[in-house]
Amino acid sequence: MITPYTPADWLVLLPEIALVVVAVVLAVLDVSYPQLRRTGGLGIYAGLGIAAAGVLGIVFAQPGSDRTLLFGGMLRADLFAFVFRMLVIFAGVMTALLSSGVRGVSRHGEYFILLIGACLGMNLMALSADIIMLYLALETTSIAGYVLAGFAHGDDRTAEAGLKYFLFGAATSGLLVYGLSLLYGFTGETSLAAIAAAVRDGQVPPAALLVINMLLLAGIGFKLAAVPFHFWAPDVYEGAPTPVTAFISTASKAVGFAVLFRIMSVTVPASAYLLPLLAAISVLSMTLGNLAALAQRNIKRMLAYSSIAHAGYVLMAVVTVSDLGTAAVVFYLLTYVVTNLAAFAVVIIFARVSGSDEIADYAGLSRRSPYLALAMLVAFLSLAGVPPLAGFFGKMFVFAAVVKAGLIWLAIVGVLNAIIGIYYYLIVLKVVFVFPAPEGAASIDVPRVYSFALAVLCIGIVLLGTVAGPWFDLALQSAQGIY
Amino acid sequence: MVPLSWYLVLAALLFSIGIYGVLARANAIGILMALELMLNAVILNLVAFWRYRGPTQVSGQMFAIIVFAVAAAEAAVGLALIISIYRRRGTVVAEEVSLLKW
Known part of the structure; x- marks a missing residue:
């Protein structure tokens, strides 16, 4: 059920709004206080900021028992999404703190801003109830991730890790979005709930559903690093700056599973x-x-x-x-x-x-x-x-x-x-x-x-x-x- | 009017050429171009579906525009990564970029 828009809807997005504010504040701090770059204080401030977003979320934005869709059916703010959002924020805080003394990343404000951007994308992935929103959130996460994986200057291996992550990620997300476009085409809907109903009615021919399933599985399998979409993982994990590896291997994988559940609730009954x-x-x-x-x-x-x-x-x-x-x-x-x-x-x-x-x-x-x-x-x-x-x-x-x-x-x-x-x-x-x-x-x-x-x-x-x-x-x- | 299936077949062909390019090209720039072909096929799909299935709703167009924007962002990040590899190694051939192996 899609509820009409009320200003109170924004409260649900409080952690995400806070993340954006923290990113902007960090960008200003980075430029106006160059001494922060030397002391490694950027990582601590970033960690504190992300933690504040999490606290705001737990205090003010706990989901109610009603499972309604917000913002024209784009978001679904249930407890399932909330748990994953807090998990991502926790991983974000820890990654920021762990980055604060790592050579090559700790002195770059943009590194922490990208990290917060990736957190934001993951939160929206967990929240999304619409394939357009899902794709947008997924790409927000991935594109920030490509840059993070190839971030550290002066190291041959991280540039290579970034390139490999990018090539695998872009190819699999291309497969995913082709599948989503077919799903939209056969059902004429973009909301996951409406698509699920149409699939149950048999609006999508079984052969087409098979193709769609394979395409979606490739896209999500990349996020999960599950066989046979795991080839990127060892190279990227080894080459990327270690805090980024920690972040990709935990938060990104966890949210991949959240998305898998959202997608499965659509296609499993008919396949x-x-x-x-x-x-x-x-x-x-x-x-x-x-x-x-x-x-x-x-x-x-x-x-x-x-x-x-x-x-x-x-x-x-x-x-x-x-x-x-x-x-x-x-x-x-x-x-x-x-x-x-x-x-x-x-x-x-x-x-x-x-x-x-x-x-x-x-x-x-x-x-x-x-x-x-x-x-x-x-x-x-x-x-x-x-x-x-x-x-x-x-x-x-x-x-x-x-x-x-x-x-x-x-x-x-x-x-x-x-x-x-x-x-x-x-x-x-x-x-x-x-x-x-x-x-x-x-x-x-x-x-x-x-x-x-x-x-x-x-x-x-x-x-x-x-x-x-x-x-x-x-x-x-x-x-x-x-x- | 041209039937919908023509557009879909064209998009599927484009997409297949894109996948072939991603798998077969050795040059990173070539792979990037093939990726763009894949996304173009998606956009063609979306626009055709929107026009034939529900031209009164804007969701298909919205989706197409977002895929557009994402494709641009992806190309920008991809080119940046390729340039940073090229500066360090002097090559954009994916197979020659292989320090990471077990």
Whole structure:
């Protein structure tokens, strides 16, 4: 139901409006106080600004229980979207803080403005209820992301990462928008709800729907970095500035799933082959991601393959098409975003001092910096799914939903994959804790901003695990009424 | 009047040429041109659908205009990235840009 426009509608968009204001203020600060560039203060101000947007959203813009469409049917401000928006803002805050001491990005105001632009695009992706809005938001995110991935000057690899991200992203979004144009053509509608009704009535011939489904899947698969649209991920993750990698691998992937749900609610009822196809993609992503991660020597590349595998785990729960499955997806993404950000935070802090991303160079980290090694232990055990950390409960709810939906074989494949995952995460921890540090290796000092960010993330991992109940209730609530 | 299907076939052909170009061209500029062809096919699709299916509503035109704007922004960012690669490496051939491999 589309409600007529009232000025109060703007309140729903308060976090997004705040993000725009923060970006403008940051641009002015950047120009008028050049000393900020030297001290790394830009990142802290950007982090504070994005956090303020999040607080404004939680205090003033909590969604009501009615699921109405706003702004002429362009936006759908339900709890599902709200959870994803806050997740994006959290990732944005952490990325800004983690960028504040990274050479090549921390002294550029435009870097943080682009980061906020990407947050804005992702928020709108989660909100959109209309294919025009969806495409616009998706491109806002992607174009900001291309520039961010190729941002750092003076590094050959980041320019290459930017170009690769751009070529893959532009090609897949071309496929996506061609699919959307066909969807519009066959139904004559642009609102997702109206399109869903038309598809259910059989207005779209099955053959055309098949083509449309494949095109849309290619576009969303790129965002999720799911097999077979994952080829860009390892190269871009390795080459991009590490904070950008952290942001792309968490927020961008999470919002990709939100969009997948919105699109699936349109096409799944009329296309029976879609769910088996998604299950196959899930199995392939898990298996290929985990097996390739085993062979990696660069930690960013290893985390890239591990994030492909995590997309596979989440897709398992998507395939169940149930409220429990949706809740499991939301909860898993909460835990995954916090955990992966923590893992990348350690990588960033280590690379600042050592200038290396090779796993072998992590030898003896536990002696060089016990607290950093502890944070790494928490993050990697959570990624591996060891209780009582967040990652374990994420996986548990996913497997529970899959088993409840009767897909026992899928759950077995998932568990086998989780075991492979434990192996390569523990290998890294072995290097950190067991291997001796190289001769004369200095201890690693952690700036205060970084210790703050890392502490928040680690406490988040522990809290999401030990006090999982309320978070899962939130996920369950947000899952109501997606289908 | 020319039937709708003609426009759709033309758009599909354009789109296919675009995909072929993206997959087969080695030169980054060539790939960028092929990407633009894909988006042009989309715009042709949208405008044709709008004219034949619902000329009283503006949503199809809106969509076309937004695809226009996005295509322009994408081309600008893409060219900037290609120039930054060219300055560092002296090449725009995608296959020669391959430091990142396992």
